[in-house]
Amino acid sequence: MNHSTTSRPAALPDGHAAGLRSAITADPARPVVAGIQGAGGYGKTALLEQLARAYRDAGVAVLDASTPVDRATEGAVLVDDAHRLDEPVLVGLREIARQPGARLVVAYRPGPRPAALGELIGELGAPVLLSGLTREDIAEQARRTLGPVSAEWVAWLHAQTGGVPRYVNRVLAVTDPGRAELPPRALDQFQHDFDQLGEVGWECVTAMAVGATPHPDLLAALLDLTPAAVSSALLAVRAGGLVTADDALLPIVRAAALRLTPWERRLRVTRRLVETQLARGGSVLPLVSPLLEAEIALLPEATLATAFERAGDEALRDAPHLARRLFAAAVSAGAPVASVAARQARAAAVAGELDEALRLADQVIVDETVPDRETGVQVAASVLAHRGLLERSAEMCRWSVGRLPWPGDRAFAAVGLIGVGRLGDADELLDSADDSGPPTSMSAAAAQLAAGVRESVVGSATTALSTLVRAASLSESVGRGILVPDTPAAIAALVALHCGELDVAQSTLDRAIESGTGGPLLRARHRLLAAWLPLLRGDTVTARAKLPATSEPAARDRLLATAIEAGIASRDNDMAALAAARGQARQAVAEHSVDLFTLLPLGELVVAAARLRDQDWISPYLLEARALLDRLGNPPLWSCMLTWKCLQAAVVLEELDDARRYATELDRMAGHTPLSAAMAEAAQVWLRILAGQVDHEESERAARGLHAAGLAWDGARLAGQAAIRTTDRRAMLALLECARALQGKPPRPRAVRGSGESDLLSEREKEVAELVLAGLTYKQVGKRLFISAKTVEHHISRIKQRLGATSREDLLNRLRELLGQSS
Structure with a gap:
């Protein structure tokens, strides 16, 4: 039955629900034939109720699907859930849609749909599509x-x-x-939604909730159903609004399915899915993790035991705490304790539970029934190094060679032995090397690591650093999957820091952090070393921001973190923070044995102790470090930085004799690297500065030499102290500008030279303020300006009053702003 286009209702203003509502509210008598399509839960019923209210408010009768065709024009026919109607009813609605002047709105789901509904939809035209809420x-x-x-x-x-x-x-x-x-x-409340799906639909939802792929063939095989039945059920699932556009269950639907489906039913589907995944070698972690909460799942059963064990291996790298629970579940489900013991120790280590890891590793090492005892040795060696016991770690690695070999054991033993000053033992071990296994990336990286560390002690700094960077690059392919005493990246960065190659250290650490080399256990170490780079440049804000947040760091990380915090406080001239760090520093140093790879933080703490006039506690550790270097023949690469820090401590304490001795040592090492040459030159300048013999050009040249060699803050400090101690005001200002430039700060504004707000202060007050900002005590300022400390205090009190400062910190901040300086 054909009709002219003039008899058809006019098109809606748009294809959205708002347009349909507006059109009906504006003109309830207007002919309307429209379809509303939306999955379950998208608001079809709510929209129809709004339309019904609009019609009733206008005095129009609201009719339903049972309305005869000949009476349809007496009101507005609103039909919900048309996909559930019988064919005769749908045919009748189709005839109503063809009536001139009809007002018909039909709501239906996307599918599945009977043929009669398809014909009706053809009469309704383009539907109003309901979408989710934003x-x-x-x-x-x-x-x-x-x-x-x-x-x-x-x-x-x-x-x-x-x-x-x-x-x-x-x-x-x-x-x-x-x-x-x-x-x-x-x-x-999802119980009703699942009931509407029928048994097959709920089975499909259950399978998808526990991890099955929503593919008809896969689900049919898993559930012992026909693909046709599954396809039909999946259409119903989609139409019910239970899945996303890519057929993944919505999180709330998945949670509801896991809650409402009986455990026995879920377990049956999970077992089948696990068996399929095990046979295919696929991931089982998402399937069995939820079973950890179910006591029934932990009853002895071979399939689940295997699945829990496999899942533990999958979780080991990124979720070690979960891995431990999975291995425990495997034992509960029937796996032999010995089969997972070593991996449980490894999971504890990666999770940072070092005491537990060491306890488990010790049990594994002595239990000959454990199939992978070498993993226990690897765990023990790694944990011992992380706890600051490098020599014990090295001995563990050396013991494993030939007994319980693992990739890199000989090399890590050699690295540890060299690190504690036993070069002869390391050489003997390396000379006895034989082919103990395939040349994997890890074993090759470890061999290069050992070669690089040895070269750093007996040979060229350039060759050593190049070898270590190559080792770090090789280990990246293994990424976070390795568990070792230390990473090539960390040691390469340490060597780079000791010889002033900060760009090399930065790139090496960036790559290690990005690749996750060493896993969670070594992540904090890499980040701590990365925080050392801005510290050397004097950028304390960045250094503090880069400090990783760890609640209970191990001894090695705690020593590094404490030294960085002390270094930040020292550079910020924050004596309160420096004093607060002293207790932590004493604890950290006491917990960690002295080795080659702790000389950097030890040197920083030597300077901090000198600033606090409390160096007695650190002297024994400094003597140990000196003895260690003596046993290794005082290698310049490792000796230079510590000697430089000792010189800085002598400068702080104004101990000229000690400073001369350290300057002489630095002079003997001057030819090793550009950094050692810069340190040696700067050391001689420091001696003359301490003696009151400040040469402007010489001091600036030495300061810029330190900056160029990687010690930006040290260069700025030398220039600043030279400025404080010179009697030539022109030279003082020039050296202060040099110090600012070396710290990356802009030149002081013209206001400091006598105009603007700085005119609030007299010339003498400006001199006092500049020296106080440079870190001098009132006594030192008085000595420099030939006035008493009491007079200095009087000047500061008057400055504070003029600037309206409320505290010493507020005063310093205002002075920095006024005089064009920054903290």
């Missing part, structure tokens, strides 16, 4: 229901529900404001 929509709805909520919580709710209005309403009706947890009462 974050803005959810925020507004939550505000009306719960009051103000955070944007983070709104984003969480949107992610959980996919914006499906029905699911959003379920959560909002029973949740506590801002609580990012799906309420059980909201999940229980």
Whole structure:
């Protein structure tokens, strides 16, 4: 039956729900034939109720699907869930749609649909498509229901529900404001949705919830169903609004399925899926992790035992705490304790539970029934090094050679022996090397590591650094999967720091951090070493920001972190923070034996102790370090930086005899690297500065030499101290400008030279202020300006009053701003 186009209702203003509402509200008598398409929960029923209210308010009768064709024009026919109607009813609705002046709105799901519905939809034309709520929509709805909520919580709710209005309403009706947890009462309401799917549909949802791929053939094989039955069920699942666009269950649907499906049913599907994945060599971690909460899953069963063990291996790198639980579950499900003991020790180590890791590793090493005892040795050696016991770690590695070999054991033994000053033992071990296994990336990296560390002691700094960087590059391919006493990247960075190659250190550490080399256990070490780079440049803000947040760092990391904190306080001239770090430093040094790779933090703590006039506690450790270097023949690469720090401590204490001795040592090492040459030249300048013989050009040249060699802050300090001690005001200002430039600060503004706000201060007050900002005590300022300390205090009091400062810190900040300086 054909009709002219003039008899058809006019097109809607747009294809959205708002357009349909507006058109009907504006003109209820207007002919309308429209379809509303949306998955379950998207608001079809709610929209129809709004339209019905608009018609009734206008005095138009609202009719339903049972309305005869000849009476359809007496009102507006609104039909919900058309996909559930019988064929005769759908045929009748199709005839109504063809009537001139008809007002018919039909809501239906995307599918599955009977043929008669398809014909009806053809008469209705392009449907109004319902979509999910946006974050803005959810925020507004939550505000009306719960009051103000955070944007983070709104984003969480949107992610959980996919914006499906029905699911959003379920959560909002029973949740506590801002609580990012799906309420059980909201999940229980999915019982009706799952019942509507039928047994096959619920089985499919259960399989998808435990990790099955939503593919008809795969689900059919898993559930012992026909592909046709599964395909039909998946159509119903999609039409029910339970999945995303790529057929993944919405998080709230998955949580509901896991909650509402009986454990026995879930376990049966999971076992089948696990068997399939084990046979294919696929991942089982997502499948069995939820079973950890089910006591029934931990009953002895070979399939689950194997699956828990495999899942533990998968979780070992990125989720070591979970790996430990999975290995324990494998034992509960029937796996022999010995089969997972070594991996449990490894998981504890990677998780940072070093005491537990060492306890388990010791048990593994002495238990000959453990199939992978060498892993226990590797764990013990790594944990011992991390706890600051490098010599014991080296002995563990040396013991394993020929007994329980693992990739790199000989090389790491040699590195540890050299690190504690036993070069002869290391050479003997390396000379006895034989082919103990295939040349893997890790064994090759370890061999290069040992060669590089040895070269750093007996040969060229350039060759040593090049060898170590190559070792670090080789180890990147292994990434976070390795567990070793130390990484080539960390040692390469240490060597680079000791010889002033800061760019090499930076790039090496950046690559190690990006690749995750060494896994979680070594992550903090790499980040701590990366924080050392801005510290050398005097950028204390960046250095502090780079310090990793670790609640209970191991001894090696604690020593590095404490030294960095002390270095930051020293460079910021924050004596309160420096004093607060002293107790932590004493504890950290006491816990860690002195070795080659701790000389950098030890040197920083030597200077800190000198600034606090409390160097007695660190002297024994400094003597140990000196003895260690003596045993190695005082290699310049490792000796130079510590000697330089000792010189700086002597400068702080104004101990000229000690400073001369350290300057002489540095002079003997001057030809080793550009850094050692810069240190040697600067040491001689320091001696003359301490003696009051400041040469402007010489001091600036030495300061810039330190800067060029990588010690930017040390260069700036030399220039600043030379400025303080010269009697030539022109030279003082020039050296202060040099110090600022070496720290990357802009030149002081003209105001410091006598105009603008700095005119608040007299010339003498400006001199006092500049020297106080440079770190001098009142006594030192008085000595420099030939006035008493009391007069200096009087000047400071008057300056504080003029500037309106409320505290000493406020005063210093105002002076820095006024005089064009920064902290």
